[in-house]
Amino acid sequence: DTAVSQTPKYLVTQMGNDKSIKCEQNLGHDTMYWYKQDSKKFLKIMFSYNNKELIINETVPNRFSPKSPDKAHLNLHINSLELGDSAVYFCASSHGQPETQYFGPGTRLLVL
Amino acid sequence: AQSVSQHNHHVILSEAASLELGCNYSYGGTVNLFWYVQYPGQHLQLLLKYFSGDPLVKGIKGFEAEFIKSKFSFNLRKPSVQWSDTAEYFCAVNPNNNDMRFGAGTRLTVKP
Numbered sequence: 559d560t561a562v563s564q565t566p567k568y569l570v571t572q573m574g575n576d577k578s579i580k581c582e583q584n585l586g587h588d589t590m591y592w593y594k595q596d597s598k599k600f601l602k603i604m605f606s607y608n609n610k611e612l613i614i615n616e617t618v619p620n621r622f623s624p625k626s627p628d629k630a631h632l633n634l635h636i637n638s639l640e641l642g643d644s645a646v647y648f649c650a651s652s653h654g655q656p657e658t659q660y661f662g663p664g665t666r667l668l669v670l
Numbered sequence: 671a672q673s674v675s676q677h678n679h680h681v682i683l684s685e686a687a688s689l690e691l692g693c694n695y696s697y698g699g700t701v702n703l704f705w706y707v708q709y710p711g712q713h714l715q716l717l718l719k720y721f722s723g724d725p726l727v728k729g730i731k732g733f734e735a736e737f738i739k740s741k742f743s744f745n746l747r748k749p750s751v752q753w754s755d756t757a758e759y760f761c762a763v764n765p766n767n768n769d770m771r772f773g774a775g776t777r778l779t780v781k782p
Contacts, residue, residue, distance in 0.1 A: 562713075591770075599708075599758050601772040613769070648713060658704070659770060661714040 562662035581649030590632035676773035693761030
């Protein structure tokens with residue numbers, strides 16, 4: 559059973575489009591995260607959600623919006639995609655802080 | 671600014687060589703420390719973590735790390751690397767039970 563899953567695995571789209579990436583965890587965790595990993599492998603946290611409440615929101619453009627329909631899901635919506643949004647996006651989950659975070663397989667986004 | 675520093679950007683070793691990857695952080699107070707590994711094309715996986723207790727932590731696949739509070743360091747070690755250890759290694763710090771901060775990563779290449 560996959561603990562943290564993301565769809566799609568690959569996403570190629572045009573500038574200006576709106577897209578969503580889905581994340582689901584079956585670990586019963588109460589905190590979920592989105593990270594962006596750039597071409598240099600630098601990993602930066604974007605959001606975290608705990609019981610449907612946004613905990614942190616780093617300096618992320620408001621074109622990015624997390625949506626959590628329930629504790630097991632944290633989807634990432636991106637509006638008006640830009641070239642610089644091209645990256646690998648990882649979802650993760652944990653049982654509160656500061657517990658170990660379990661990562662999904664990543665979604666490779668390429669904006670043309 | 672508070673940060674997590676990994677001094678080595680790219681390390682190249684031959685099989686059976688010993689490994690030490692540096693990690694320093696600049697946060698005060700209570701910190702929880704992690705090392706994650708990302709094999710080529712895969713998601714991040716936990717190698718080991720330190721919350722409290724014995725500062726020498728044993729992880730999976732023969733890795734260990736030592737927390738030296740006075741040096742704000744949490745270096746990763748392995749006595750004898752294998753080709754399969756080729757991966758990107760990330761040090762992460764969870765300061766004061768807040769959000770996780772990742773270092774920039776160290777790419778390890780092990781030559782067979």
